[in-house]
Amino acid sequence: MAFINEHYLKLAAGYLFPEIARRVTVFSKEHPELAPEIIRCGIGDVTEPLPTSAVRAMHAATEELATRATFKGYGPGTGYDSVRAAIAQGDFRSRGLDVADDEVFLSDGSKGDCGNILEILGAGNRVAVTDPVYPAYVDANVMFGNTGAALAGGGYDGILYLPCTEANGFLADVPSAGTPAPDVIYLCSPNNPTGTVMDRARATAWVEYARKHRAIIFWDAAYESYNRSDAPKSVYEIPGARECAVEFRSFSKSGGFTGVRCGYTVLPKSVMAYTRAGEPVALHPLWTRRWNTRSNGVSYAVQRGAEALYTPEGQKEVRALVDFYMENARILREGCTRLGWKTWGGEHAPYVWCKVPDGSDSWAFFDRLLRKARVVTTPGAGFGRCGEGYFRISAFNSRANVEEVVRRLGAL
Numbered sequence: 088m089a090f091i092n093e094h095y096l097k098l099a100a101g102y103l104f105p106e107i108a109r110r111v112t113v114f115s116k117e118h119p120e121l122a123p124e125i126i127r128c129g130i131g132d133v134t135e136p137l138p139t140s141a142v143r144a145m146h147a148a149t150e151e152l153a154t155r156a157t158f159k160g161y162g163p164g165t166g167y168d169s170v171r172a173a174i175a176q177g178d179f180r181s182r183g184l185d186v187a188d189d190e191v192f193l194s195d196g197s198k199g200d201c202g203n204i205l206e207i208l209g210a211g212n213r214v215a216v217t218d219p220v221y222p223a224y225v226d227a228n229v230m231f232g233n234t235g236a237a238l239a240g241g242g243y244d245g246i247l248y249l250p251c252t253e254a255n256g257f258l259a260d261v262p263s264a265g266t267p268a269p270d271v272i273y274l275c276s277p278n279n280p281t282g283t284v285m286d287r288a289r290a291t292a293w294v295e296y297a298r299k300h301r302a303i304i305f306w307d308a309a310y311e312s313y314n315r316s317d318a319p320k321s322v323y324e325i326p327g328a329r330e331c332a333v334e335f336r337s338f339s340k341s342g343g344f345t346g347v348r349c350g351y352t353v354l355p356k357s358v359m360a361y362t363r364a365g366e367p368v369a370l371h372p373l374w375t376r377r378w379n380t381r382s383n384g385v386s387y388a389v390q391r392g393a394e395a396l397y398t399p400e401g402q403k404e405v406r407a408l409v410d411f412y413m414e415n416a417r418i419l420r421e422g423c424t425r426l427g428w429k430t431w432g433g434e435h436a437p438y439v440w441c442k443v444p445d446g447s448d449s450w451a452f453f454d455r456l457l458r459k460a461r462v463v464t465t466p467g468a469g470f471g472r473c474g475e476g477y478f479r480i481s482a483f484n485s486r487a488n489v490e491e492v493v494r495r496l497g498a499l
């Protein structure tokens with residue numbers, strides 16, 4: 088008899104985006120004449136073509152594979168040396184941050200990394216997430232057995248939810264004294280869904296907190312390229328972070344790689360976790376071992392494409408791509424503000440977080456926007472209890488669609 092991982096049975100019905108897709112399908116079937124007018128600003132998927140340097144590098148890599156002399160078979164499980172070096176130099180050392188080439192681990196995107204990393208910690212860690220939160224962190228921990236049952240009204244038993252509200256500017260504060268300390272803390276900046284960026288003082292407080300409690304911070308910087316503020320772009324800008332933080336990065340939203348699939352994790356050799364007997368163990372060799380056992384790495388052509396984003400030409404193209412979505416975000420944010428709606432984010436992030444203007448709940452407002460404006464957004468409640476009463480608009484769309492969204496919202 089084969090047994091299942093019963094933790095999967097705890098997963099609350101429907102991941103957020105399938106539920107949105109379901110509602111859009113129902114509406115489209117009811118009103119087929121309106122279906123072509125629907126504009127999707129729900130899921131954060133890019134719309135613009137890949138940077139030319141990445142396309143050229145991937146073509147060239149494919150040609151190499153077509154010739155015996157330059158053919159490549161299996162590559163290193165953790166990524167080609169030259170690609171790890173380009174990343175460590177381009178994203179960290181060039182900014183004065185101490186990251187060694189072999190502390191960079193290539194992957195097929197950071198969604199996987201955020202969950203896969205749990206494998207080297209094992210089950211039983213108490214996990215903290217912000218509320219609202221990118222749902223993949225929570226679901227991965229449920230699947231892994233780090234939570235109890237789903238709670239009525241949202242969330243899971245056993246997770247420490249860090250409330251992010253208007254009162255704290257949608258930025259997580261360290262738990263108050265007396266709260267049992269979590270072992271693992273997920274922080275995301277620039278944030279999905281709220282678009283807010285964690286300031287240096289808060290990030291410093293988190294690093295100090297993690298070191299004091301021997302906890303680990305999982306710092307998700309998937310939207311780092313949108314952060315043009317003085318706030319930290321990397322957790323390693325904070326003194327002491329090399330002792331307690333793992334950083335996740337993605338090429339999805341910087342290089343338009345959502346379909347190509349490539350990201351990476353930085354795991355400094357100085358990050359420790361503990362055996363049940365309290366012995367410190369470096370995570371770096373475990374993560375290396377995990378990759379070499381569980382994967383043969385990212386496809387050669389894709390790695391070459393990612394590497395090309397670090398050339399001077401590639402850097403220019405990435406900047407132009409990010410500028411394009413940032414301008415979309417500005418148009419959306421200012422459009423909502425003109426309507427008198429309260430907004431956050433959208434300045435250093437591709438998401439605008441809005442307060443539901445009519446006081447209805449966020450799924451009801453989602454339905455209203457879908458039915459009256461044919462605009463798909465993401466209801467805040469899908470990201471956690473504290474997301475109720477808010478919704479997220481994604482800036483990943485064509486300029487024409489973004490302008491049309493603002494027009495339709497004004498005509499609601």
Ligand code: PLP
Nearest residue numbers: 196197198221279309337339350
């Ligand atoms: N982390 C956050 C906060 C995200 O919003 C996303 C994607 O939307 C990811 C990670 C996943 O990115 P990737 O495409 O690299 O898997």
